[in-house]
Structure formats: structure tokens, C-alpha cells
Amino acid sequence: MAKKDKIVGIDFGATFVKLALISLDGIILKKDSFKTGDFASRDSLIAEMVRRARCLVDKKDDVLGIGIGVPGQVDYKKGVIFNLTNVKGWRGVNLREILKKKMGLPVYLDNDGNAVALGEMEWGAAKGYRNIVAVTLGSGVGGGLILNGEIYRGGNYAAGEIGHICIDRRRPICNCGSNGCLEAFVGNKAIAREAVRRLNKHKGSILLRLAEGKTSKITPKLISQAASKKDNLSIAIWQDIGRTIGIGLSSIINILNPDIIVIGGGISKTGSLLFKAIKASVKGHALEVSVKRLKIVRARFVEDAGVVGAAALVVKEKGCNS
Amino acid sequence: MAKKDKIVGIDFGATFVKLALISLDGIILKKDSFKTGDFASRDSLIAEMVRRARCLVDKKDDVLGIGIGVPGQVDYKKGVIFNLTNVKGWRGVNLREILKKKMGLPVYLDNDGNAVALGEMEWGAAKGYRNIVAVTLGSGVGGGLILNGEIYRGGNYAAGEIGHICIDRRRPICNCGSNGCLEAFVGNKAIAREAVRRLNKHKGSILLRLAEGKTSKITPKLISQAASKKDNLSIAIWQDIGRTIGIGLSSIINILNPDIIVIGGGISKTGSLLFKAIKASVKGHALEVSVKRLKIVRARFVEDAGVVGAAALVVKEKGCNS
Numbered sequence: 171m172a173k174k175d176k177i178v179g180i181d182f183g184a185t186f187v188k189l190a191l192i193s194l195d196g197i198i199l200k201k202d203s204f205k206t207g208d209f210a211s212r213d214s215l216i217a218e219m220v221r222r223a224r225c226l227v228d229k230k231d232d233v234l235g236i237g238i239g240v241p242g243q244v245d246y247k248k249g250v251i252f253n254l255t256n257v258k259g260w261r262g263v264n265l266r267e268i269l270k271k272k273m274g275l276p277v278y279l280d281n282d283g284n285a286v287a288l289g290e291m292e293w294g295a296a297k298g299y300r301n302i303v304a305v306t307l308g309s310g311v312g313g314g315l316i317l318n319g320e321i322y323r324g325g326n327y328a329a330g331e332i333g334h335i336c337i338d339r340r341r342p343i344c345n346c347g348s349n350g351c352l353e354a355f356v357g358n359k360a361i362a363r364e365a366v367r368r369l370n371k372h373k374g375s376i377l378l379r380l381a382e383g384k385t386s387k388i389t390p391k392l393i394s395q396a397a398s399k400k401d402n403l404s405i406a407i408w409q410d411i412g413r414t415i416g417i418g419l420s421s422i423i424n425i426l427n428p429d430i431i432v433i434g435g436g437i438s439k440t441g442s443l444l445f446k447a448i449k450a451s452v453k454g455h456a457l458e459v460s461v462k463r464l465k466i467v468r469a470r471f472v473e474d475a476g477v478v479g480a481a482a483l484v485v486k487e488k489g490c491n492s
Numbered sequence: 493m494a495k496k497d498k499i500v501g502i503d504f505g506a507t508f509v510k511l512a513l514i515s516l517d518g519i520i521l522k523k524d525s526f527k528t529g530d531f532a533s534r535d536s537l538i539a540e541m542v543r544r545a546r547c548l549v550d551k552k553d554d555v556l557g558i559g560i561g562v563p564g565q566v567d568y569k570k571g572v573i574f575n576l577t578n579v580k581g582w583r584g585v586n587l588r589e590i591l592k593k594k595m596g597l598p599v600y601l602d603n604d605g606n607a608v609a610l611g612e613m614e615w616g617a618a619k620g621y622r623n624i625v626a627v628t629l630g631s632g633v634g635g636g637l638i639l640n641g642e643i644y645r646g647g648n649y650a651a652g653e654i655g656h657i658c659i660d661r662r663r664p665i666c667n668c669g670s671n672g673c674l675e676a677f678v679g680n681k682a683i684a685r686e687a688v689r690r691l692n693k694h695k696g697s698i699l700l701r702l703a704e705g706k707t708s709k710i711t712p713k714l715i716s717q718a719a720s721k722k723d724n725l726s727i728a729i730w731q732d733i734g735r736t737i738g739i740g741l742s743s744i745i746n747i748l749n750p751d752i753i754v755i756g757g758g759i760s761k762t763g764s765l766l767f768k769a770i771k772a773s774v775k776g777h778a779l780e781v782s783v784k785r786l787k788i789v790r791a792r793f794v795e796d797a798g799v800v801g802a803a804a805l806v807v808k809e810k811g812c813n814s
Contacts, residue, residue: 324782325749328782332747336740337659337660338659340660348742422747425747426644427646462648
């Protein structure tokens with residue numbers, strides 16, 4: 171019998187579809203990606219997904235299964251997508267059955283936030299913990315919850331919307347229609363906007379120079395670069411963003427009393443400047459009893475979090491990593 | 493063999509200790525209570541608890557067990573109290589073992605918020621649901637979580653602190669040391685304070701008359717009475733309080749996607765005026781996908797929630813009501 175020691179992980183994102191061949195230890199052996207928007211129809215996108223997945227696999231017999239994380243609400247048991255947040259035309263699609271038929275392999279489908287949380291539990295920074303909050307800081311603020319050692323999905327498969335914790339009942343308006351959501355303060359665009367707003371009072375900041383004089387080119391990545399060069403404005407921004415993230419996390423901590431919070435996504439790469447501010451804020455805002463033993467750590471997986479998490483779905487269901 | 497069809501439920505509150513003999517259907521057969529503060533030492537309080545519990549029981553053989561809910565963090569498995577929020581001198585006490593020895597019956601101990609949630613699931617408004625948020629609105633704002641059909645306690649037995657969700661990062665200071673906590677807006681005292689503040693601009697309100705001209709006598713109960721008599725000020729207060737509660741609940745809804753939220757405690761008796769405002773606020777603030785099938789209902793148990801919940805701990809552990 172073949173050893174079945176590889177997994178295909180697919181991260182179906184609104185911008186890119188990423189694919190990887192991954193070992194049972196969570197090591198990426200090969201990877202690939204393509205733009206989601208390049209395919210007009212659902213069928214042509216699926217065909218490309220399958221074509222690329224087949225290219226990754228040398229021998230099908232070696233593959234334990236395919237895991238796929240999608241950006242939206244899914245019935246993971248049936249493999250049906252209810253709806254995708256930023257990709258049109260996927261309501262009610264049983265992507266699991268379609269891929270299973272085309273690939274001839276077991277397929278496991280889940281929400282991408284859930285997959286990321288599981289990846290960190292299986293192979294990453296949350297290994298060995300049972301109550302895990304995984305947070306992804308990027309364009310949006312996403313998340314996944316592992317409670318009592320299992321993915322927690324909620325009554326309607328919609329749990330873990332960490333970006334939509336309200337931290338200010340007054341303002342600002344959020345994309346979701348509510349106001350004062352965490353994401354409206356610390357999503358990529360909000361951070362860049364805040365930097366531009368403060369530039370007027372900080373003419374000496376190197377940030378504008380790094381952005382070649384164009385405020386439109388200011389991104390969190392650039393603000394991190396400037397901060398690493400000791401730019402006061404940029405350092406202050408990350409301290410304030412960290413403080414704000416900490417306020418949102420404190421609500422989760424007081425509700426869920428997790429063992430560990432794993433923070434990933436592009437913004438997590440800002441590193442200790444941001445993490446120090448988050449931790450100080452949590453200490454000031456969350457209940458002492460829940461903070462005492464809490465760990466707040468950087469995710470192990472950032473760019474690859476989606477594919478690794480998708481692969482973890484297979485390991486979890488197959489029970490082969492325990 | 494005796495039928496063992498009764499349970500003793502004990503609600504160990506910071507103000508009162510309530511006890512009841514309860515049937516396996518959650519019906520209160522007899523009850524009793526005494527003031528917690530009347531007993532200077534822990535031992536004398538326990539002795540009184542035991543004496544009153546014995547008085548409730550006609551035949552010990554009929555009793556399945558004793559359930560007790562306590563206002564603080566407990567290791568429910570061991571029966572040890574880590575600490576009580578508003579009662580001094582209970583750190584590290586194994587109340588379960590003490591009661592077991594003195595009563596000669598099985599004893600189950602848990603946090604009171606957890607017990608209340610369980611009571612509503614076993615016999616109350618949340619019967620048949622698997623993902624339940626129980627909220628108690630009173631002096632403080634407490635809660636309990638049932639996730640995937642089980643009490644969710646968190647890594648450190650401190651989950652469910654719903655009152656300490658931050659809804660306004662700026663103000664006001666909360667007893668917990670943080671700021672903008674839900675409890676700081678909608679706890680009993682905060683509601684009364686808000687009414688007093690608004691009275692200046694609403695000289696025609698009957699509220700002050702109901703309070704015999706003394707602002708110190710204004711309570712949520714009185715504001716409810718005034719509202720039921722169509723007092724505009726009091727109606728507006730409940731609408732605003734409902735809106736604020738809805739903002740806090742929306743964060744929980746977006747994180748946990750529960751099937752049902754059960755709201756109890758004295759303030760819940762305000763009724764439909766409050767509940768309409770809560771529901772409208774939740775609809776405006778929480779994600780549509782999580783609100784669509786969500787139920788928000790009044791708790792079945794209010795004054796008796798603690799003793800009934802404590803009794804449910806026994807039923808749950810003994811598995812005799814399924």
C-alpha cells in the first residue's frame with residue numbers, strides 16, 4: 171500500500187487561489203497560485219483549480235486528501251458553500267463533491283478562518299493548546315476559534331467574526347453596516363488612512379519619503395519599514411493600533427477565556443513593536459483572571475497560513491497526526 | 493429502591509443564599525433563603541447552608557444530589573472555589589467535598605452563570621438549543637455559555653464575562669479597571685444614574701414622584717413602573733439601554749453565532765419595551781448571517797434562576813433528563 175504522506179492544501183481567496191503540496195508534518199513541498207479574478211465563470215475557475223492541483227501531485231496514491239479553505243460561510247459536513255463574502259456566484263455550490271469527483275480523492279472544505287486556526291494548532295504556534303483564538307490582520311480582520319480542542323463554528327457556521335467586535339458604539343461606519351467594528355480601526359485601509367491623517371502634524375516623518383511623496387502609496391508595510399527606521403510617527407501609529415487591537419481582543423478574552431491568541435496576517439510581521447502594544451493593552455483592559463495564563467503570540471504561518479490550514483483540515487478529519 | 497426524584501439546588505449569592513427542593517422537571521417544591529452577610533465565618537455559613545438544606549429534604553433517599561452555583565471562578569471537576577468576586581475568604585475551598593461529607597449526598601458545584609445557562613437549557617427558554625448565551629441583567633451583567641451542547645468554561649474556568657465586553661473604548665471607567673464595559677452602561681446603578689441625569693431636562697416625568705421626590709430612590713424597577721405608565725423619560729431610557737445592550741450582544745453574536753440568547757435578571761422584567769429595543773439594535777449591529785435565525789428571548793427563570801440552574805447541574809451530570 172502507498173504511504174499517503176502528502177496533502178493538497180487549497181486556499182481559495184477572493185484575490186488569489188493558492189495551492190500547495192504539504193507533508194504530514196505541515197512542511198510545504200511545492201506550491202502554486204493564480205489570480206481568482208482571471209476566471210469569469212465558476213466552472214473555468216474550478217477547472218483551473220483542478221488542473222493546478224493535479225500538477226502538484228506526482229502520484230495520486232501518495233495523497234491522503236485535499237483540504238480547501240474558502241472565504242465565507244460553509245456547511246463543512248456537506249461541503250456546501252452558503253455564500254462567499256467577496257466572490258460572486260458561489261451560493262449553494264457543493265465544491266467538495268465537485269472536487270472529489272474530478273480529483274478522485276477525499277476532500278475537506280471549511281471556512282478559511284477555521285482552517286488557519288487549525289493549521290496553527292496542528293503545526294504552528296498553538297500546538298498543544300485546546301482553547302485557541304486565531305486572528306488574521308490584513309485587509310480585513312478575520313479569525314477562527316478552537317474551543318475544547320475542536321473548531322467552533324456556531325449555530326449557523328458563521329462564528330469567529332473577530333473583525334466585527336464593536337469597540338466604539340459611536341463611530342466609524344464599518345463595511346458590514348454597523349459602526350465602531352475592530353476592522354474599521356485596524357484593517358489595512360484604516361491604518362493607512364490614519365497615517366495620512368497624522369502626516370500633516372509630522373512633517374519630518376520619513377514615511378512620505380518612503381512612499382515617494384504620494385500618500386496613496388502609504389501601506390501598513392511601509393509604516394512598518396518606517397517604524398523599523400525609528401520614525402516617530404510610524405512607531406506611534408503601531409502603538410495606537412496595538413492598543414486598539416488589544417481592546418477588541420479583551421472582549422474576546424473576557425467572553426472566551428482562551429489559552430492562547432495567535433496573531434497572523436500581513437500586519438503581524440510588524441513584530442514586537444506591535445505585539446508589545448497589544449499585550450500592554452490587553453493587560454489594561456481584560457480581566458486579570460483571564461490574562462494571567464494567557465499567551466499572545468505571532469502565528470507561525472503568514473503567507474502560507476491558508477494552504478497549511480487547508481491541509482490541516484485533512485489531518486484533523488483523518489486523525490493521522492495524533 | 494427509592495425513586496430519587498428530587499434535587500437540592502443552592503444559589504450561593506453575595507447577598508443571599510437561596511435553597512430549593514426541585515423535581516426532575518425543574519419544578520420548585522419548597523424553598524428557603526438567608527442573608528449571606530449574617531455569618532461572620534465561613535464555617536458558620538456552611539453550617540447554616542447544611543442546616544437549611546436538611547430542613548428542605550424529607551427523605552434523603554429521594555434526593556438525587558445537591559447542585560450549588562457560586563459567584564466566582566471554580567474548578568467544577570474538583571469542586572474547588574478559586575475565588576469569589578464579592579465574598580471574602582473562600583479562596584481554595586473545596587466546598588463540594590465539605591458539603592458531600594456533611595450531607596452524605598453527591599454534590600455538583602459550578603459558577604452561577606454557567607448554572608443559570610444550564611437551567612434554561614434543561615427546563616427553560618433555551619430547551620432544545622445547542623449554542624446558548626445566557627445573560628443576567630442586574631447589579632452586574634453576568635452570563636453563561638453553552639456551546640455545542642456543553643457548558644463552555646474556558647481555559648481557566650473564567651469564560652462568559654459578558655458584562656465586560658467593551659463597547660466604548662473611551663469611557664466610562666468600569667469596576668473591573670477597564671473602561672466602556674457593557675456593565676458600566678447597563679448595570680442597575682448605571683441605569684439609575686442615567687435616569688437621574690436626564691431628570692433635569694424632563695421635569696414633567698412621573699419618575700421623581702414615584703421615587704417620592706428622592707433621586708436616591710430611583711431604581712430600574714421604578715423606571716419600569718414609570719414606563720408602563722407611559723412616562724416618556726422612562727420609555728426613552730429603556731430604549732437607549734436596550735440599544736446599548738444590543739451593541740454588546742452584537743459582538744458576542746459575531747464571535748459565537750449562537751442559536752439563542754436568553755436574557756434574565758431583574759431588568760429583563762421590563763419586558764417587551766426593552767426586548768424590542770435590544771432586537772432592533774442587534775439587527776442594526778450584528779452580521780446578517782448570524783442574526784437571521786437567532787432567537788432573543790426572556791429567560792423562564794428570574795428570581796429562581798440560581799437554584800433551578802444549580803439543580804440542573806445535578807441533572808446534567810447524572811444524565812437523567814435526556
